[in-house]
Amino acid sequence: MFMYPNVKPGLPSEAERIRNCNGRVAALNHEPHIQRVWLPHDDTPGLAMSRAFGDFILKDHGIIAIPDIKYHRLTPDDQFIILATDGVWDVVSNDQVASIVWEAESEQEAARLVVEAATTAWKNKSPTAKVDDCSVVCLFLQKKHHVVAVDT
Structure with missing residues (x-):
């Protein structure tokens, strides 16, 4: 990462x-x-x-x-690419963004959740300050493998 x-x-x-x-x-x-x-x-x-x-x-x-x-250079271990504006990176850490994206089911959901986290962080940082532009694009490089529980 x-x-x-x-x-x-x-x-x-x-x-x-x-x-x-x-x-x-x-x-x-x-x-x-x-x-x-x-x-x-x-x-x-x-x-x-x-x-x-x-x-x-x-x-x-x-x-x-x-x-x-x-x-x-991309490697087989790389899971996703995140492109985001400074309005995201100024208030949300790299680790926080990675955690959010890792848990998301889709690229669209990941981008939405990162924007929501950044917007919340701006509002918590200074309730009277203007929220900076928070734009995100997520690209999953590998298909998500989900564990499915099966009852017999």
């Missing part, structure tokens, strides 16, 4: 690129664990990612749309 980290402005290489483009990287006082990208002389927009499509405000200040690509 593995998860590639989200490309965030708190990563040293990302922060350096942003600062080299006159963007600012800083966290808000009430959420010091979340680094955000800000305009050079304005406290907006506070984007919590360093790579994004269509961000016209920060594109000249270090936000890029070039993906950070990693490769993983």
Whole structure:
């Protein structure tokens, strides 16, 4: 099981690129664990990612749309692939997602359950905060084998 980290402005290489483009990287006082990208002389927009499509405000200040690509050769032991937005990975651990998906009967059910877990986690984290986008795609690489009890 593995998860590639989200490309965030708190990563040293990302922060350096942003600062080299006159963007600012800083966290808000009430959420010091979340680094955000800000305009050079304005406290907006506070984007919590360093790579994004269509961000016209920060594109000249270090936000890029070039993906950070990693490769993983699939093995016979790999059970499933999960693609999810940062709204999921920011509040639900890799182990939690794997447990949810492992127990699900179908890819659709797995995706729904992971979204529900992430949405609940956002609401529990801060009831007054906005829930981030939580999108998930699940792909089972192997057929699920279920134990069937038979009475004789």
